[in-house]
Amino acid sequence: MSALPVKITHGERVMDIHSGVTKAELAAYYDAVSPWMLPHLADRPVAVLRAPEGIGGEMFFQKHAAKTIQGVRALDPSLDPDHAPLMQIDHVRGLVGAVQMGTVEFHTWNARSDRIERPDRVIFDLDPGDDVPFARIVEDAQLIRGLLDELGLTTFVKTSGGKGLHVVTPLARRHAWDVAKGFAQAVASHMARVFPDRFTATMGPTHRVGKCFIDYLRNYRGATTVCAYSARAREGMAVSMPVHWEELPDLPGADAWNVRNAVERLRALKQDPWAGYDKAELQRVTKGVLDRLGD
Template identity: 40%
Template sequence: MSEELIVEGVRLSSPDKVLYPEQGITKLELAEYYVAVAGWMLPHVAKRPVTMVRCPTGAEKKCFYQRHAASGVLPQLKEVTVPGFDEPYLYIDDVAGLIAMVQMGTLEIHPWGVTVERPDMPDRIIFDLDPDEGLGFGDVISAALEVRERLRGIGLQSFVKTTGGKGLHVVVPVEPVTEWRAAKAFAKSFSDEMAADAPERYLTRISKAERAGRIFIDYLRNDPTSTAVGPYSTRSRPGAPVAMPIEWEELEGPLDPAAFTIKTVPARAAARRDPWAEMAAVRQRLPIPG
């Protein structure tokens, strides 16, 4: 077993350590995955405060969240002060930052919906569609398409990604000119309206007991520290799944979110147009008075 390797300038210890036992995926293979997808991932993860889900002993085992610097944090992770919070938060600049997180046993990367330049003003609004256990993925697709059409109706363009689980995220890029409180209020109002129009299909309360047969529209992601899993991030779940940006048109045909894994995503991404290529060029504001 190799004791260490250098990947993108970062020392990777125990590169042969298995992190996903079912697939036999090692720490080195995880690092190589992030090198392969960095070009598509970094525009949505770099220079944003991040929450890491660290799983030093591998997927599905004891994991913990980390947002702040502590002993063992590598120099490739930087710090940014966020107005209203005492402790600075972590962020990365480049692919070396991704590999540093792998070295730290990170299996999930959750960026904030802000950049380090404007950490008090969100530039992403996220609607997390979380289905009840009894619902199929087709129900989630229908919900995502409805969110898209409702957003279109108020002049907002949106993008979609799988989550590495049963849900979908609808992501709305916006200019960072609205404070968190107003952005969250918009997301809540939008979600509440959907739930009021179809209470048999949707709800906006987090209660599991009330969710039977319905989809929870989680607007609570739109808070300073309530992050959502980043595009191309791995998940600490069986099957080594990845949260994958997709084209809206892909929801019209057979789609299995479990097919997006560490093993399959790099080749797929290299062979297709980037589904989120236009996001950086979108200029739109939330329809908030004043």
């Protein structure tokens, strides 16, 4: 194994008692996965979930830059006034440097830092009730894909690394945050209205019993979603994995890949599951789209 770009201290520390994954293993994972992950991080404000003593200990979310994380770029303070600067990770040094400081998860904004007031995607986070089997979640994601396809919008999907799926709709950087969030809420409300036995647009565990909550709240300014290929601070250290829509029915769960088998999958792929994403970045939320969701 080649040397890491940042020295890892206490590499023997077990980050997850369930799997036995150590801090050194986690750093090596992010180093190995960086060619796939960095395009999803680059140019976006990022927040990190840190677990300095492992996922069984105290964990905290960090949205703003700290000099203690090597390789992390501090953004223009005017992007988030009255706080320390937002941060961005463009290179593998930042990824591994964050792990050195106890980071497990990486979460990104839905906008790029050079045009932070113009989101470039909408994410529908399917958050299932505890009694909803994964096969049902797959069907629910496909229903959302079908609706968006009818509206002329191309979508992509990834596992959450937890229980659910993330349906991602790229957008041209022309819309304000209120348009993006309004569109996401309109889709969630529409699905809950048409399929009330499957979906809810109301948060809270009581509303998710037997249903999937379509979490549209991931789409306001400053909200973040776990980045593609990020590990999760949960038992087993699963990762959020982009997949082909055609793969979904055969997946055993949203935690199918973890820090020990994800790179093997990626190296075996013959095609990027999200091939064509760049072409979809010209999509727009038109008045016609919003009017149809209100029918």
